[in-house]
Amino acid sequence: MVSRVIPVDPFDLVIFGATGDLARRKILPGLYRRFVAGQIPETSRIIGSARTEMDDPGFRAFVAEAIAEFIDAKKRDAESITRFLDHLRYVAVDAKGDNGWPELAALIRTDVVQAYYFSVAPSLFGDLAERLHRHGIATPEARIVVEKPFGRDLETAKALNATLAAHFAESQIYRIDHYLGKETVQNLMAVRFANILFEPLWNARHVDHVQITVSETVGVGGRGAYYDKSGAMRDMVQNHLMQLLCLIAMEAPYRFDPDAVRDEKLKVIHALQPVVPEDIVRGQYRAGTRNGGGSYAEDVDHRDSRTESYIALKVDIANWRWKGTPFYLRTGKKLRARASEIAVVFKEVPHSIFGDEEGWRENVLAIRLQPNEGMTLSVMIKEPGPGGMRLTEVPLDMSFAEALGEDGADIPDAYERLIMDVIRGNQTLFMRGDEVEAAWAWTDPIIAAWEARGDRPKGYDPGSSGPEDALMLLHRDGRRWREMRE
Numbered sequence: 001m002v003s004r005v006i007p008v009d010p011f012d013l014v015i016f017g018a019t020g021d022l023a024r025r026k027i028l029p030g031l032y033r034r035f036v037a038g039q040i041p042e043t044s045r046i047i048g049s050a051r052t053e054m055d056d057p058g059f060r061a062f063v064a065e066a067i068a069e070f071i072d073a074k075k076r077d078a079e080s081i082t083r084f085l086d087h088l089r090y091v092a093v094d095a096k097g098d099n100g101w102p103e104l105a106a107l108i109r110t111d112v113v114q115a116y117y118f119s120v121a122p123s124l125f126g127d128l129a130e131r132l133h134r135h136g137i138a139t140p141e142a143r144i145v146v147e148k149p150f151g152r153d154l155e156t157a158k159a160l161n162a163t164l165a166a167h168f169a170e171s172q173i174y175r176i177d178h179y180l181g182k183e184t185v186q187n188l189m190a191v192r193f194a195n196i197l198f199e200p201l202w203n204a205r206h207v208d209h210v211q212i213t214v215s216e217t218v219g220v221g222g223r224g225a226y227y228d229k230s231g232a233m234r235d236m237v238q239n240h241l242m243q244l245l246c247l248i249a250m251e252a253p254y255r256f257d258p259d260a261v262r263d264e265k266l267k268v269i270h271a272l273q274p275v276v277p278e279d280i281v282r283g284q285y286r287a288g289t290r291n292g293g294g295s296y297a298e299d300v301d302h303r304d305s306r307t308e309s310y311i312a313l314k315v316d317i318a319n320w321r322w323k324g325t326p327f328y329l330r331t332g333k334k335l336r337a338r339a340s341e342i343a344v345v346f347k348e349v350p351h352s353i354f355g356d357e358e359g360w361r362e363n364v365l366a367i368r369l370q371p372n373e374g375m376t377l378s379v380m381i382k383e384p385g386p387g388g389m390r391l392t393e394v395p396l397d398m399s400f401a402e403a404l405g406e407d408g409a410d411i412p413d414a415y416e417r418l419i420m421d422v423i424r425g426n427q428t429l430f431m432r433g434d435e436v437e438a439a440w441a442w443t444d445p446i447i448a449a450w451e452a453r454g455d456r457p458k459g460y461d462p463g464s465s466g467p468e469d470a471l472m473l474l475h476r477d478g479r480r481w482r483e484m485r486e
């Protein structure tokens with residue numbers, strides 16, 4: 001199977017925060033990969049920007065190092081790197097001052113697509129938007145890309161939306177949730193809406209429950225100060241897990257169009273019920289030998305921290321399709337495996353003609369986001385051999401890397417895909433302002449309630465699958481979590 005690369009229109013893409021971690025690890029190497037794939041037109045330019053003073057050759061050397069560090073040696077070569085570097089420019093600007101802005105204004109062309117990637121701290125988003133406007137740089141068609149976190153609660157998200165809206169129309173604002181750029185996540189929509197097979201079963205009559213797991217093996221790393229003010233609910237559930245839940249739960253949009261898709265996702269968020277305390281388990285990792293030794297409190301340097309590095313929740317969606325089918329979400333750090341998976345667990349057959357054999361008999365559609373992106377449908381078959389009818393579960397397994405051959409191994413990274421969507425002007429995989437606000441409106445009271453109760457997260461061992469209580473969350477409903485494995 002050959003994946004088609006559809007070139008985009010010529011563009012000027014300004015990356016604010018070009019010297020930062022995200023630009024170095026993801027954005028710039030990702031653009032190189034798109035260049036090698038032939039997707040970047042000859043006349044396009046990528047303009048790096050930050051306060052650090054640098055000239056074009058200095059920035060090119062910085063990007064060449066990033067490519068060497070983050071692109072596999074087999075996938076880069078000196079000739080294409082040189083040609084890619086030709087597309088790069090650099091202008092030093094200060095988001096909080098007027099340094100550099102006239103130079104940037106002089107550089108930007110108005111007859112190509114203009115995109116501005118705000119890869120800086122969210123506290124600078126407003127300053128950048130305002131200065132792009134004040135210096136007459138951004139055209140009415142220009143696009144801005146903003147990174148997460150988008151606010152820390154409803155109030156701050158509303159304020160951020162209002163700040164951006166003062167200078168840009170909603171159709172110009174691309175709020176990144178890189179989970180939405182993953183191949184499997186888009187495939188989820190293809191599986192649901194391009195096949196007749198699943199839709200008749202995709203409801204509370206046939207689906208017993210859904211599990212969404214995003215587990216990491218790493219701790220908070222160098223992000224301790226930020227993370228301790230945020231926690232797993234704000235950092236992961238409000239955005240990534242909720243987006244995945246929406247894609248599983250939403251109705252079919254009338255067409256694959258940005259607002260049609262986002263309208264349907266928004267309806268799901270509105271239908272989410274408040275979560276009662278018994279349906280929430282928060283955890284904090286203890287000290288341990290795996291993955292570095294410090295406890296959460298040591299890692300964030302806050303002895304009495306009550307922030308969760310793990311959360312599991314049982315979520316109900318109050319609509320006709322899903323009433324009675326719980327969605328169990330869990331995410332955390334320093335867990336057993338680095339794995340992201342959505343599992344749609346179907347109900348057992350209404351009556352077994354094979355007697356009352358022990359064992360689980362459910363079909364499960366598991367969608368793996370990482371590692372080894374792909375899907376597995378488990379089906380029951382007869383255990384081979386004589387000796388009567390014994391059932392066993394086997395997977396119909398599809399890994400993208402295998403199914404798509406060489407192209408599967410070369411699937412664009414989420415950031416690559418999303419940046420190309422920005423240039424194309426396609427907002428389908430980006431969050432709309434009202435979606436983000438609705439997500440916070442659901443999240444805020446849950447957080448406020450545990451803060452008011454003074455709840456302390458339960459301890460869990462590094463390398464485990466989370467606190468014991470999280471197991472109980474499903475056990476008491478007669479269910480079990482799927483194994484966390486890479």
Ligand SMILES: NC(=O)c1ccc[n+]([C@@H]2O[C@H](COP(=O)([O-])OP(=O)(O)OC[C@H]3O[C@@H](n4cnc5c(N)ncnc54)[C@H](OP(=O)(O)O)[C@@H]3O)[C@@H](O)[C@H]2O)c1
Binds near residue numbers: 017019096124
């Ligand atoms: N890193 C990740 O993996 C990751 C993942 C998800 C989301 N994000 C989000 O992406 C954004 C960038 O994160 P990051 O990790 O790359 O941060 P970072 O490493 O701290 O980089 C920040 C960038 O902003 C520039 N900057 C700081 N103050 C500035 C100012 N006044 N004017 C202009 N530029 C300024 C810095 O360069 P100078 O010091 O030279 O100005 C640097 O290039 C943040 O919103 C973060 O939440 C990051």
